[in-house]
Amino acid sequence: MEEKIQGKQKNEFVEWIKAIVFALLVAFLIKHFLFTPVLVKGESMMPTLEDKDRVMLNIIGPKFKAIDRFDIVVVKMNEEENYIKRIIGLPGDKIEYKDDQLYINGEKYSEPYLDQYKKELTDSGTLTYDFTLEQDLGETTVPEGHYFVLGDNRRISKDSRFPEVGFIPKEKIMGTTSIICWPIDHINFRVN
Incomplete structure (x- = not known):
């Protein structure tokens, strides 16, 4: 049972990492190819x-x-x-x-x-x-x-x-x- 919980937590952690990496990639692409803030x-x-x-x-x-x-x-x-x-x-x-x-x-x-x-x-x-x-x-x-x-x-x-x-x-x-x-x-x- 403990192995299932650890496996589920590991999968959830990997999904969070994927989402964060995807969000950072999208932000990078927007900043460098579409819009960027200027002071x-x-x-x-x-x-x-x-x-x-x-x-x-x-x-x-x-x-x-x-x-x-x-x-x-x-x-x-x-x-x-x-x-x-x-x-x-x-x-x-x-x-x-x-x-x-x-x-x-x-x-x-x-x-x-x-x-x-x-x-x-x-x-x-x-x-x-x-x-x-x-x-x-x-x-x-x-x-x-x-x-x-x-x-x-x-x-x-x-x-x-x-x-x-x-x-x-x-x-x-x-x-x-x-x-x-x-x-x-x-x-x-x-x-x-």
Whole structure:
């Protein structure tokens, strides 16, 4: 009788081990191939994302779906740095900023995610200084296979306006994000 109990306990133990290993494998696959949490460092995406927010990065989405204008993306800059920015220019776009207004291919675009920041400005300046791609990067349009990105906190963001960042090749885009998952008071399932 004791042998049956020990055999049953051993089988139950093996089943628990299998379940735990399976759960860990599924978590590993999800984290490395579908979604992964990313820590926001810095204030370049304020007010949309704040320093130390944790966002969920969709790794698989951009492999099957086009990256859209105004998507928030994580860019692999080098081995030590990842930037989180907003897609403004798609391949072939002509980008210009004039009087704090975005123009893409000569058409005026609104950026409602900047309205709060513009209202909070305490000086008489603009949130985004005037520029064209040609002035800042020597190109008239965003090159094929590349994107033009900006941080929402335009006054301090190091982004595509700077030659050391420049146009972002598609292969450097790690994924898109639209979910803030931490801290609790910042949770948002549709960040724009």
